[in-house]
Amino acid sequence: MSLIPLLFEMDPWEMRRTRRNDWDLFGLGITPREIRELMAVPRFPLEAARRAASSDLQPAIIGKDGFQVCVDVQQFRPNEITVKTVDNMVVVEGKHEERQDEHGYISRHFVRKYALPKGYDPKEVVSALSSDGVLTIKAPKPSEEQKANERIVQIQQTGPAHLHVKENASEEEKNEK
Template identity: 45%
Template structure:
């Protein structure tokens, strides 16, 4: 077996995910320990443990699809309510947020993002609601339409043809 395919595999781009949404925040003590404990042999070395640590700290957005509702929770703590927009269009839930450059303890920073979530079948787009908690979590919920009744089923009315006779009553 040739060693050549392994070189090609090494040069292949690695998967990239945006899990850490806390841009511009300082490093945590755990970050410093990771930097000191793990030597960097090359500049482009693939470091999956960083993704694992970031995933532990930041869950990003969560999507829940239950039998009666669709819900999205999104961390937007860096934005004020006026800087956030939630809308539905063409079968998507679209969340956008943007703030202009502002100063923080590290310097100047500006942030913006757009998230598009495909709406599941049966969502009542007119009933989509959003709430922003005091800790910066945006919760967006939409009720699912009740499933249509089975077209084969029909309720047959009962028509009473005479007075009700109870058992034990005698006719006069």
Template identity: 45%
Template sequence: MSILSSMTSSSKTLSVVQRESFFDDSFFKDSWEDFDKAVQSILDKFDDTGLKVDTGSRSKCRDVYSRIRSSKIDEDLYASQALQITEKDGKFQAVMDVKDFNPSDLQVKVVDDRVVVEGKYEKKSEDGSSMSSKSFYKEFTMPPSADIDHVATALSKDGVLTVKAPKREGDAAAKPAGALTSSSSASSSSFSSSSHQSSSSSTSMSSTKKVSMSSSSSSSFSSSALSSNMGMDSLEDMTKDMKDRLVFSHENVNLKLPQ
């Protein structure tokens, strides 16, 4: 499904509640561990000092993460972004760093069974003569049992966004081990990333560059039964790999600012 077609579906824009700093506000307490995991994943990818995030090292690790993010964001909006998705007992939760995106341009929507997060990243050149602008787009598919009518989102003042959907009331309780009925129907997803770059003394574009890629790091869910030969090890692997379906897209436009 293309981004355009998904956005023409029935959608609802959510109100983003403004909160205090992420680790100082107990409202976010059940997301602290998830964000620590998100930061750890970026440290594991880009830092070679072996830092491990825990309550004692959290501040230092976040400082290192921030430096990594600052140095990498102009290369790729997403590769260095702390992001963690959790689906458990029919509930959905996403926590992500959006500190570098303009809060006034940050928007969260529910589109059918998906959560869409959009924003804008802008940066002036060192001499202040030009502006770089990139659009930010992420899409998450929620599990069938999540209550899409009660999706809630909040933004800490230090730029951590949470999106949560409770389990829909009336759904059957989770089945005990040995009576599992939900499975991953397709362990694949599409990642698309487009970049349009231009630089001129007017607002006209002079060049366009597009890049697309694909990966298999997410899964969608259905109510079909697990095959008889899928044991608990397979289920654990599936849960470990369980991620949101992400569609990444951004545009990069350099405009000459008036003197």
């Protein structure tokens, strides 16, 4: 008899079996089988990340009106929230000291950074806090003049056009020889 199935309890149907009541074993200690279950690779490792990302209000939006971000900050007072621009980034920070809520005492702190798209001016960033606790950060779309670095060149009117341009003196000497 091989030791591998015995050591690892390899049973292909084990994942489908469930205990009647997991609370019956509560407080009895952790068995080697339970340790292996905890160390097992999750079947869908990206599912938790996908769920966390979708639970946020919405990502940064770049639309016809410009750049916009909405952040849920209802757990913070207005004086506990700061929005600042650092280089080409918008940094949102919320922090409050320990206070009591319905479950006990809690302190919170978060920092979110958003990169402004190319061409957007960090000096134009504005923010607004709604009464229901949603912080909206906006940056207007850059104007076409700034975007293209385009300028109109004035046309000056002069006398008759000089169609024959004189060649350099050194080139004239070469042509004569």
